[in-house]
Amino acid sequence: MTVVASVRGWHWAVGAIVAPLVIPGSMEGQAPCCLAEGLAVAGQYQVAGLEDRRFNHEIYWAAMAPALVSDRVRIIQVGESTEGRAINAVTYGTGSTSVLLWSQMHGNESTASMALADLVNFFATADTSALASLLADRLTVTMIPMLNPDGAERFIRENALGIDVNRDARILVTPEGQLLKRVRDSLQADFGFNLHDQGSRTAGDDGLLVAIALLAPAADEERSWGPVRLKARKVAAVIAGALEPEIPGRMARYDDSYATRAFGDRMQQWGTSTVLIESGALADDPQKQRLRAINVAVLLSALYAIAQDSLDQVSDLAYERLPMNRAIANDLLLLGGKIVLGNSKPIRADIAIVFDDAVAGTGPRYGEVGDLAEAVAMDTVDVTGLYLHPYLEDGFLRRGAPVVLRVRREADPESEEVWRIGEVITDR
Ligand SMILES: [Zn+2]
Incomplete structure:
Protein backbone atom coordinates (compact mmCIF):
# COMPACT_ATOMS: atom_id res chain seq x y z
CA MET A 1 0.00 0.00 0.00
CA ILE A 328 -10.62 19.92 -3.50
CA ALA A 329 -13.61 17.82 -2.48
CA ASN A 330 -11.96 14.97 -0.62
CA ASP A 331 -9.29 14.61 2.01
CA LEU A 332 -8.36 11.00 1.44
CA LEU A 333 -8.94 8.58 -1.41
CA LEU A 334 -8.52 4.81 -1.11
CA LEU A 335 -8.16 3.45 -4.64
CA GLY A 336 -8.28 -0.11 -5.91
CA GLY A 337 -9.47 -2.00 -2.84
CA LYS A 338 -12.34 -4.40 -2.28
CA ILE A 339 -15.01 -3.65 0.29
CA VAL A 340 -16.08 -6.49 2.57
CA LEU A 341 -19.63 -6.04 3.87
CA GLY A 342 -20.87 -8.83 6.13
CA ASN A 343 -20.88 -12.20 4.41
CA SER A 344 -21.44 -10.94 0.87
CA LYS A 345 -18.82 -11.24 -1.83
CA PRO A 346 -16.15 -8.47 -1.64
CA ILE A 347 -16.93 -5.61 -4.02
CA ARG A 348 -14.28 -3.72 -5.94
CA ALA A 349 -14.88 -0.03 -5.01
CA ASP A 350 -12.91 3.10 -4.21
CA ILE A 351 -13.68 5.13 -1.09
CA ALA A 352 -13.39 8.89 -0.57
CA ILE A 353 -13.06 10.21 2.97
CA VAL A 354 -13.70 13.74 4.23
CA PHE A 355 -12.54 14.91 7.67
CA ASP A 356 -14.68 17.08 9.94
CA ASP A 357 -11.51 19.05 10.69
CA ALA A 358 -9.34 18.83 7.63
CA VAL A 359 -6.48 20.78 9.21
CA ALA A 360 -6.25 18.45 12.20
CA GLY A 361 -7.21 15.33 10.18
CA THR A 362 -9.89 14.31 12.68
CA GLY A 363 -13.49 13.14 12.30
CA PRO A 364 -13.30 11.03 9.12
CA ARG A 365 -16.59 10.54 7.24
CA TYR A 366 -17.49 8.62 4.13
CA GLY A 367 -17.68 10.62 0.92
CA GLU A 368 -18.34 9.12 -2.46
CA VAL A 369 -17.90 5.36 -2.90
CA GLY A 370 -17.49 3.47 -6.19
CA ASP A 371 -15.51 4.27 -9.33
CA LEU A 372 -13.40 7.24 -8.23
CA ALA A 373 -10.53 6.91 -10.68
CA GLU A 374 -10.75 10.60 -11.63
CA ALA A 375 -11.49 11.98 -8.14
CA VAL A 376 -9.06 14.43 -6.57
CA ALA A 377 -8.12 14.30 -2.91
CA MET A 378 -5.57 15.77 -0.58
CA ASP A 379 -4.01 12.32 -0.25
CA THR A 380 -4.53 9.29 -2.43
CA VAL A 381 -3.60 5.82 -1.23
CA ASP A 382 -3.35 2.79 -3.51
CA VAL A 383 -4.92 -0.19 -1.77
CA THR A 384 -5.01 -2.46 -4.82
CA GLY A 385 -5.18 -6.11 -3.82
CA LEU A 386 -6.23 -5.28 -0.27
CA TYR A 387 -9.58 -5.60 1.52
CA LEU A 388 -11.45 -2.77 3.19
CA HIS A 389 -13.39 -3.83 6.28
CA PRO A 390 -15.75 -1.07 7.38
CA TYR A 391 -17.29 -1.23 10.86
CA LEU A 392 -20.88 -0.07 10.44
CA GLU A 393 -23.59 0.46 13.01
CA ASP A 394 -26.38 -1.00 10.90
CA GLY A 395 -24.41 -2.79 8.22
CA PHE A 396 -25.16 0.02 5.77
CA LEU A 397 -22.30 2.09 4.32
CA ARG A 398 -23.82 5.55 4.22
CA ARG A 399 -22.32 8.76 2.91
CA GLY A 400 -21.59 11.10 5.82
CA ALA A 401 -21.32 8.29 8.37
CA PRO A 402 -18.21 8.24 10.59
CA VAL A 403 -15.44 6.10 9.13
CA VAL A 404 -14.16 3.17 11.12
CA LEU A 405 -12.21 1.08 8.67
CA ARG A 406 -9.55 -1.61 8.71
CA VAL A 407 -7.49 -2.44 5.66
CA ARG A 408 -6.62 -6.14 5.72
CA ARG A 409 -4.69 -8.57 3.57
CA GLU A 410 -7.67 -10.83 2.99
CA ALA A 411 -11.46 -10.87 2.98
CA ASP A 412 -11.23 -12.81 6.24
CA PRO A 413 -11.94 -10.32 9.06
CA GLU A 414 -9.28 -12.05 11.15
CA SER A 415 -6.57 -11.59 8.50
CA GLU A 416 -3.60 -9.29 8.97
CA GLU A 417 -4.42 -5.60 9.41
CA VAL A 418 -2.17 -3.33 7.34
CA TRP A 419 -3.77 0.05 8.01
CA ARG A 420 -6.61 1.57 9.98
CA ILE A 421 -8.65 4.72 10.13
CA GLY A 422 -11.15 5.67 12.86
CA GLU A 423 -11.67 3.98 16.19
CA VAL A 424 -14.22 1.28 16.94
CA ILE A 425 -16.59 2.44 19.63
CA THR A 426 -17.43 -0.52 21.79
CA ASP A 427 -20.64 -0.86 23.79
CA ARG A 428 -20.16 -0.85 27.51
ZN1 LIG B 1 -12.72 34.70 5.31
Whole structure:
Protein backbone atom coordinates (compact mmCIF):
# COMPACT_ATOMS: atom_id res chain seq x y z
CA MET A 1 0.00 0.00 0.00
CA THR A 2 1.53 3.28 -1.03
CA VAL A 3 0.65 6.92 -1.13
CA VAL A 4 0.44 7.55 -4.87
CA ALA A 5 -0.33 11.23 -4.77
CA SER A 6 -0.24 13.77 -2.03
CA VAL A 7 -1.32 17.36 -2.26
CA ARG A 8 0.26 17.83 1.15
CA GLY A 9 3.63 16.45 0.05
CA TRP A 10 6.58 18.80 -0.29
CA HIS A 11 7.63 20.09 -3.67
CA TRP A 12 10.41 22.39 -4.76
CA ALA A 13 9.63 25.02 -7.35
CA VAL A 14 11.25 27.99 -9.06
CA GLY A 15 13.00 30.60 -6.97
CA ALA A 16 11.99 34.11 -6.03
CA ILE A 17 11.51 36.65 -8.76
CA VAL A 18 11.57 39.93 -6.89
CA ALA A 19 15.05 41.24 -6.21
CA PRO A 20 16.00 41.14 -2.54
CA LEU A 21 15.31 44.32 -0.64
CA VAL A 22 17.85 45.39 1.96
CA ILE A 23 17.16 47.13 5.24
CA PRO A 24 19.14 50.36 5.55
CA GLY A 25 21.49 51.19 8.39
CA SER A 26 22.56 48.46 10.73
CA MET A 27 20.86 45.73 8.74
CA GLU A 28 22.51 46.64 5.46
CA GLY A 29 23.99 43.77 3.53
CA GLN A 30 22.20 41.17 5.61
CA ALA A 31 19.44 38.81 4.61
CA PRO A 32 16.80 40.12 2.21
CA CYS A 33 14.01 41.97 3.92
CA CYS A 34 11.92 40.80 5.42
CA LEU A 35 11.27 37.10 5.30
CA ALA A 36 14.14 35.93 7.48
CA GLU A 37 13.85 38.89 9.81
CA GLY A 38 10.08 38.54 9.86
CA LEU A 39 10.28 34.88 10.84
CA ALA A 40 12.77 35.79 13.56
CA VAL A 41 10.41 38.49 14.81
CA ALA A 42 7.56 35.99 14.80
CA GLY A 43 9.58 33.67 17.02
CA GLN A 44 10.97 36.30 19.35
CA TYR A 45 7.80 38.36 19.81
CA GLN A 46 5.23 35.58 19.75
CA VAL A 47 2.44 36.43 22.17
CA ALA A 48 1.85 33.61 24.65
CA GLY A 49 -1.63 32.20 25.16
CA LEU A 50 -2.67 31.89 21.51
CA GLU A 51 -1.22 28.47 20.75
CA ASP A 52 -4.67 27.01 20.11
CA ARG A 53 -6.24 28.70 17.08
CA ARG A 54 -9.67 28.61 18.73
CA PHE A 55 -9.58 31.54 21.15
CA ASN A 56 -12.23 34.09 21.99
CA HIS A 57 -12.24 37.87 22.42
CA GLU A 58 -11.43 37.70 26.12
CA ILE A 59 -8.47 35.36 25.68
CA TYR A 60 -7.17 37.36 22.74
CA TRP A 61 -7.09 40.77 24.36
CA ALA A 62 -5.83 39.35 27.67
CA ALA A 63 -2.92 37.78 25.77
CA MET A 64 -2.12 41.09 24.11
CA ALA A 65 -2.52 43.22 27.25
CA PRO A 66 1.17 43.24 28.35
CA ALA A 67 2.22 44.69 24.97
CA LEU A 68 -0.49 47.33 25.01
CA VAL A 69 0.97 49.21 28.00
CA SER A 70 3.77 50.47 25.75
CA ASP A 71 3.36 54.07 24.60
CA ARG A 72 4.67 53.11 21.17
CA VAL A 73 1.28 51.65 20.29
CA ARG A 74 -2.09 53.30 20.78
CA ILE A 75 -5.25 51.30 21.36
CA ILE A 76 -8.70 52.79 20.92
CA GLN A 77 -12.10 51.17 20.86
CA VAL A 78 -13.54 51.89 17.43
CA GLY A 79 -16.91 50.27 17.97
CA GLU A 80 -18.65 47.22 19.30
CA SER A 81 -20.00 44.01 17.89
CA THR A 82 -23.65 43.03 17.59
CA GLU A 83 -23.44 41.43 21.04
CA GLY A 84 -21.57 44.40 22.50
CA ARG A 85 -17.98 43.16 22.49
CA ALA A 86 -15.38 45.92 22.10
CA ILE A 87 -13.72 46.13 18.71
CA ASN A 88 -10.34 47.79 19.04
CA ALA A 89 -7.85 49.37 16.70
CA VAL A 90 -4.15 49.35 17.57
CA THR A 91 -2.05 51.99 15.82
CA TYR A 92 1.71 52.18 15.37
CA GLY A 93 3.83 54.87 13.79
CA THR A 94 3.27 58.46 12.74
CA GLY A 95 4.25 58.36 9.06
CA SER A 96 2.37 59.95 6.21
CA THR A 97 1.32 56.68 4.51
CA SER A 98 -1.73 55.12 6.12
CA VAL A 99 -2.06 51.33 6.21
CA LEU A 100 -5.13 49.53 7.55
CA LEU A 101 -5.08 45.82 8.44
CA TRP A 102 -8.06 43.86 9.70
CA SER A 103 -8.45 40.20 10.59
CA GLN A 104 -11.06 37.61 11.53
CA MET A 105 -14.08 39.32 10.01
CA HIS A 106 -14.91 35.63 9.67
CA GLY A 107 -14.97 34.42 13.27
CA ASN A 108 -13.38 31.04 12.56
CA GLU A 109 -10.41 32.49 10.64
CA SER A 110 -7.95 33.34 13.36
CA THR A 111 -4.47 32.87 11.88
CA ALA A 112 -3.87 36.52 11.07
CA SER A 113 -5.26 37.63 14.45
CA MET A 114 -2.44 35.66 16.06
CA ALA A 115 0.03 37.29 13.66
CA LEU A 116 -1.30 40.79 14.38
CA ALA A 117 -0.86 40.16 18.12
CA ASP A 118 2.78 39.25 17.47
CA LEU A 119 3.26 42.32 15.27
CA VAL A 120 1.78 44.58 17.94
CA ASN A 121 4.11 43.00 20.48
CA PHE A 122 7.07 43.62 18.16
CA PHE A 123 6.11 47.23 17.53
CA ALA A 124 5.45 47.83 21.23
CA THR A 125 8.59 46.27 22.67
CA ALA A 126 11.40 46.03 20.07
CA ASP A 127 14.12 48.41 21.20
CA THR A 128 16.78 48.28 18.53
CA SER A 129 15.03 47.22 15.37
CA ALA A 130 15.91 49.30 12.32
CA LEU A 131 12.87 47.83 10.61
CA ALA A 132 10.48 48.90 13.39
CA SER A 133 11.92 52.43 13.39
CA LEU A 134 11.65 52.74 9.63
CA LEU A 135 8.02 51.63 9.67
CA ALA A 136 7.18 54.03 12.51
CA ASP A 137 8.74 56.97 10.67
CA ARG A 138 7.10 56.41 7.33
CA LEU A 139 3.82 54.64 8.05
CA THR A 140 0.81 54.93 10.28
CA VAL A 141 -0.23 51.31 10.71
CA THR A 142 -3.75 50.70 12.05
CA MET A 143 -4.66 47.13 12.97
CA ILE A 144 -8.16 45.91 13.75
CA PRO A 145 -7.73 42.31 14.85
CA MET A 146 -10.79 40.12 15.39
CA LEU A 147 -13.34 42.32 13.64
CA ASN A 148 -16.03 39.70 14.33
CA PRO A 149 -15.64 38.77 18.01
CA ASP A 150 -19.15 37.28 18.24
CA GLY A 151 -18.30 34.79 15.50
CA ALA A 152 -14.94 34.14 17.17
CA GLU A 153 -16.75 33.35 20.42
CA ARG A 154 -18.44 30.40 18.66
CA PHE A 155 -15.68 29.85 16.08
CA ILE A 156 -18.11 30.37 13.21
CA ARG A 157 -17.85 32.44 10.05
CA GLU A 158 -20.83 34.80 10.43
CA ASN A 159 -21.59 37.45 13.03
CA ALA A 160 -24.31 37.17 15.71
CA LEU A 161 -26.96 38.16 13.15
CA GLY A 162 -25.95 35.27 10.93
CA ILE A 163 -24.55 37.74 8.41
CA ASP A 164 -21.28 37.16 6.60
CA VAL A 165 -19.57 40.48 7.33
CA ASN A 166 -17.55 40.13 4.14
CA ARG A 167 -20.78 40.19 2.12
CA ASP A 168 -21.95 43.40 3.82
CA ALA A 169 -19.70 45.94 2.13
CA ARG A 170 -22.45 47.15 -0.23
CA ILE A 171 -25.32 47.78 2.19
CA LEU A 172 -23.32 48.05 5.45
CA VAL A 173 -25.96 46.88 7.93
CA THR A 174 -23.68 45.10 10.41
CA PRO A 175 -22.00 47.12 13.19
CA GLU A 176 -18.76 45.32 12.30
CA GLY A 177 -18.93 46.27 8.63
CA GLN A 178 -20.01 49.82 9.40
CA LEU A 179 -17.07 50.44 11.70
CA LEU A 180 -14.58 49.04 9.21
CA LYS A 181 -15.88 51.46 6.58
CA ARG A 182 -15.86 54.32 9.08
CA VAL A 183 -12.25 53.65 10.09
CA ARG A 184 -11.17 53.41 6.45
CA ASP A 185 -12.83 56.69 5.66
CA SER A 186 -11.41 58.49 8.67
CA LEU A 187 -7.89 57.31 7.82
CA GLN A 188 -8.32 57.62 4.05
CA ALA A 189 -6.12 54.53 4.14
CA ASP A 190 -3.63 54.27 1.29
CA PHE A 191 -3.17 50.51 1.70
CA GLY A 192 -5.36 47.75 3.12
CA PHE A 193 -4.75 44.15 4.18
CA ASN A 194 -7.84 41.94 4.31
CA LEU A 195 -6.73 38.94 6.35
CA HIS A 196 -8.54 35.61 6.16
CA ASP A 197 -8.21 31.83 6.33
CA GLN A 198 -9.41 29.85 3.36
CA GLY A 199 -10.68 26.29 3.24
CA SER A 200 -7.83 23.96 4.03
CA ARG A 201 -8.89 21.72 1.14
CA THR A 202 -7.54 24.07 -1.48
CA ALA A 203 -4.80 23.33 -3.95
CA GLY A 204 -3.22 25.37 -6.69
CA ASP A 205 -4.02 24.17 -10.20
CA ASP A 206 -0.56 22.60 -10.03
CA GLY A 207 -2.12 20.16 -7.55
CA LEU A 208 -0.31 21.28 -4.41
CA LEU A 209 -1.91 22.25 -1.11
CA VAL A 210 -2.08 26.03 -0.77
CA ALA A 211 -0.57 27.65 2.33
CA ILE A 212 -1.11 31.26 1.28
CA ALA A 213 -3.44 32.59 -1.40
CA LEU A 214 -3.22 36.20 -2.54
CA LEU A 215 -5.53 38.53 -4.39
CA ALA A 216 -5.48 42.08 -5.58
CA PRO A 217 -9.29 42.27 -5.77
CA ALA A 218 -11.06 43.86 -8.71
CA ALA A 219 -12.72 47.24 -8.24
CA ASP A 220 -15.25 46.74 -11.04
CA GLU A 221 -16.96 44.09 -13.20
CA GLU A 222 -14.37 44.63 -15.95
CA ARG A 223 -11.59 43.79 -13.50
CA SER A 224 -9.75 46.82 -14.82
CA TRP A 225 -6.29 47.77 -13.63
CA GLY A 226 -6.67 51.27 -12.28
CA PRO A 227 -3.88 52.88 -10.24
CA VAL A 228 -5.29 51.71 -6.90
CA ARG A 229 -5.51 48.06 -7.93
CA LEU A 230 -2.13 48.19 -9.69
CA LYS A 231 -0.49 49.18 -6.42
CA ALA A 232 -2.25 46.33 -4.65
CA ARG A 233 -0.86 43.91 -7.24
CA LYS A 234 2.65 45.20 -6.53
CA VAL A 235 2.15 44.54 -2.83
CA ALA A 236 0.90 41.02 -3.60
CA ALA A 237 3.96 40.47 -5.79
CA VAL A 238 6.26 41.56 -2.94
CA ILE A 239 4.61 38.98 -0.70
CA ALA A 240 4.76 36.23 -3.31
CA GLY A 241 8.42 36.97 -4.03
CA ALA A 242 9.40 37.13 -0.38
CA LEU A 243 7.60 33.93 0.52
CA GLU A 244 8.62 31.73 -2.40
CA PRO A 245 11.83 30.40 -0.79
CA GLU A 246 10.00 29.57 2.44
CA ILE A 247 7.04 27.66 0.99
CA PRO A 248 7.96 26.94 -2.63
CA GLY A 249 4.96 26.01 -4.73
CA ARG A 250 2.58 26.59 -1.84
CA MET A 251 1.07 29.89 -2.89
CA ALA A 252 -1.83 30.55 -5.20
CA ARG A 253 -3.87 33.36 -6.64
CA TYR A 254 -7.47 33.79 -5.59
CA ASP A 255 -10.16 34.18 -8.24
CA ASP A 256 -10.46 37.88 -9.12
CA SER A 257 -14.07 37.97 -10.27
CA TYR A 258 -15.59 41.20 -8.99
CA ALA A 259 -17.47 40.56 -5.74
CA THR A 260 -19.72 43.55 -5.28
CA ARG A 261 -20.59 42.71 -1.64
CA ALA A 262 -17.02 42.00 -0.48
CA PHE A 263 -14.82 44.44 1.41
CA GLY A 264 -11.63 43.84 -0.55
CA ASP A 265 -13.32 44.81 -3.81
CA ARG A 266 -15.07 47.80 -2.26
CA MET A 267 -11.90 49.01 -0.52
CA GLN A 268 -10.19 49.01 -3.89
CA GLN A 269 -13.08 51.08 -5.23
CA TRP A 270 -12.95 53.46 -2.25
CA GLY A 271 -9.30 54.20 -3.05
CA THR A 272 -7.44 51.91 -0.63
CA SER A 273 -4.99 49.58 -2.42
CA THR A 274 -6.04 46.32 -0.82
CA VAL A 275 -4.56 42.85 -0.77
CA LEU A 276 -6.43 39.78 0.37
CA ILE A 277 -4.24 37.27 2.19
CA GLU A 278 -5.79 33.86 2.77
CA SER A 279 -4.03 31.41 5.07
CA GLY A 280 -4.74 27.87 3.94
CA ALA A 281 -2.95 24.90 5.45
CA LEU A 282 0.46 23.31 5.76
CA ALA A 283 1.24 19.71 6.61
CA ASP A 284 1.94 19.17 10.32
CA ASP A 285 0.62 22.60 11.28
CA PRO A 286 -2.75 21.77 12.89
CA GLN A 287 -2.86 24.97 14.98
CA LYS A 288 -1.51 27.07 12.11
CA GLN A 289 1.40 28.27 14.20
CA ARG A 290 3.80 28.12 11.26
CA LEU A 291 1.28 29.99 9.13
CA ARG A 292 1.01 32.54 11.95
CA ALA A 293 4.78 33.17 11.71
CA ILE A 294 4.56 33.31 7.93
CA ASN A 295 1.83 35.95 8.22
CA VAL A 296 4.11 38.07 10.42
CA ALA A 297 6.91 37.75 7.87
CA VAL A 298 4.80 38.58 4.82
CA LEU A 299 3.14 41.55 6.51
CA LEU A 300 6.53 42.96 7.53
CA SER A 301 7.82 42.39 3.99
CA ALA A 302 4.84 44.23 2.54
CA LEU A 303 4.99 47.07 5.08
CA TYR A 304 8.69 47.46 4.40
CA ALA A 305 8.17 47.73 0.64
CA ILE A 306 5.41 50.29 1.19
CA ALA A 307 7.58 52.25 3.62
CA GLN A 308 10.48 52.23 1.17
CA ASP A 309 8.20 53.53 -1.54
CA SER A 310 9.82 50.88 -3.72
CA LEU A 311 6.72 49.28 -5.20
CA ASP A 312 7.41 50.72 -8.66
CA GLN A 313 10.54 48.59 -8.89
CA VAL A 314 8.69 45.37 -8.13
CA SER A 315 7.82 43.03 -10.99
CA ASP A 316 4.23 41.80 -11.02
CA LEU A 317 5.39 38.42 -12.25
CA ALA A 318 5.75 36.80 -8.85
CA TYR A 319 2.02 37.37 -8.39
CA GLU A 320 0.89 36.76 -11.96
CA ARG A 321 2.75 33.45 -12.14
CA LEU A 322 0.98 31.98 -9.12
CA PRO A 323 -1.32 29.06 -9.90
CA MET A 324 -5.04 29.60 -9.38
CA ASN A 325 -6.70 28.44 -6.18
CA ARG A 326 -8.81 25.31 -6.63
CA ALA A 327 -11.12 23.63 -4.12
CA ILE A 328 -10.62 19.92 -3.50
CA ALA A 329 -13.61 17.82 -2.48
CA ASN A 330 -11.96 14.97 -0.62
CA ASP A 331 -9.29 14.61 2.01
CA LEU A 332 -8.36 11.00 1.44
CA LEU A 333 -8.94 8.58 -1.41
CA LEU A 334 -8.52 4.81 -1.11
CA LEU A 335 -8.16 3.45 -4.64
CA GLY A 336 -8.28 -0.11 -5.91
CA GLY A 337 -9.47 -2.00 -2.84
CA LYS A 338 -12.34 -4.40 -2.28
CA ILE A 339 -15.01 -3.65 0.29
CA VAL A 340 -16.08 -6.49 2.57
CA LEU A 341 -19.63 -6.04 3.87
CA GLY A 342 -20.87 -8.83 6.13
CA ASN A 343 -20.88 -12.20 4.41
CA SER A 344 -21.44 -10.94 0.87
CA LYS A 345 -18.82 -11.24 -1.83
CA PRO A 346 -16.15 -8.47 -1.64
CA ILE A 347 -16.93 -5.61 -4.02
CA ARG A 348 -14.28 -3.72 -5.94
CA ALA A 349 -14.88 -0.03 -5.01
CA ASP A 350 -12.91 3.10 -4.21
CA ILE A 351 -13.68 5.13 -1.09
CA ALA A 352 -13.39 8.89 -0.57
CA ILE A 353 -13.06 10.21 2.97
CA VAL A 354 -13.70 13.74 4.23
CA PHE A 355 -12.54 14.91 7.67
CA ASP A 356 -14.68 17.08 9.94
CA ASP A 357 -11.51 19.05 10.69
CA ALA A 358 -9.34 18.83 7.63
CA VAL A 359 -6.48 20.78 9.21
CA ALA A 360 -6.25 18.45 12.20
CA GLY A 361 -7.21 15.33 10.18
CA THR A 362 -9.89 14.31 12.68
CA GLY A 363 -13.49 13.14 12.30
CA PRO A 364 -13.30 11.03 9.12
CA ARG A 365 -16.59 10.54 7.24
CA TYR A 366 -17.49 8.62 4.13
CA GLY A 367 -17.68 10.62 0.92
CA GLU A 368 -18.34 9.12 -2.46
CA VAL A 369 -17.90 5.36 -2.90
CA GLY A 370 -17.49 3.47 -6.19
CA ASP A 371 -15.51 4.27 -9.33
CA LEU A 372 -13.40 7.24 -8.23
CA ALA A 373 -10.53 6.91 -10.68
CA GLU A 374 -10.75 10.60 -11.63
CA ALA A 375 -11.49 11.98 -8.14
CA VAL A 376 -9.06 14.43 -6.57
CA ALA A 377 -8.12 14.30 -2.91
CA MET A 378 -5.57 15.77 -0.58
CA ASP A 379 -4.01 12.32 -0.25
CA THR A 380 -4.53 9.29 -2.43
CA VAL A 381 -3.60 5.82 -1.23
CA ASP A 382 -3.35 2.79 -3.51
CA VAL A 383 -4.92 -0.19 -1.77
CA THR A 384 -5.01 -2.46 -4.82
CA GLY A 385 -5.18 -6.11 -3.82
CA LEU A 386 -6.23 -5.28 -0.27
CA TYR A 387 -9.58 -5.60 1.52
CA LEU A 388 -11.45 -2.77 3.19
CA HIS A 389 -13.39 -3.83 6.28
CA PRO A 390 -15.75 -1.07 7.38
CA TYR A 391 -17.29 -1.23 10.86
CA LEU A 392 -20.88 -0.07 10.44
CA GLU A 393 -23.59 0.46 13.01
CA ASP A 394 -26.38 -1.00 10.90
CA GLY A 395 -24.41 -2.79 8.22
CA PHE A 396 -25.16 0.02 5.77
CA LEU A 397 -22.30 2.09 4.32
CA ARG A 398 -23.82 5.55 4.22
CA ARG A 399 -22.32 8.76 2.91
CA GLY A 400 -21.59 11.10 5.82
CA ALA A 401 -21.32 8.29 8.37
CA PRO A 402 -18.21 8.24 10.59
CA VAL A 403 -15.44 6.10 9.13
CA VAL A 404 -14.16 3.17 11.12
CA LEU A 405 -12.21 1.08 8.67
CA ARG A 406 -9.55 -1.61 8.71
CA VAL A 407 -7.49 -2.44 5.66
CA ARG A 408 -6.62 -6.14 5.72
CA ARG A 409 -4.69 -8.57 3.57
CA GLU A 410 -7.67 -10.83 2.99
CA ALA A 411 -11.46 -10.87 2.98
CA ASP A 412 -11.23 -12.81 6.24
CA PRO A 413 -11.94 -10.32 9.06
CA GLU A 414 -9.28 -12.05 11.15
CA SER A 415 -6.57 -11.59 8.50
CA GLU A 416 -3.60 -9.29 8.97
CA GLU A 417 -4.42 -5.60 9.41
CA VAL A 418 -2.17 -3.33 7.34
CA TRP A 419 -3.77 0.05 8.01
CA ARG A 420 -6.61 1.57 9.98
CA ILE A 421 -8.65 4.72 10.13
CA GLY A 422 -11.15 5.67 12.86
CA GLU A 423 -11.67 3.98 16.19
CA VAL A 424 -14.22 1.28 16.94
CA ILE A 425 -16.59 2.44 19.63
CA THR A 426 -17.43 -0.52 21.79
CA ASP A 427 -20.64 -0.86 23.79
CA ARG A 428 -20.16 -0.85 27.51
ZN1 LIG B 1 -12.72 34.70 5.31
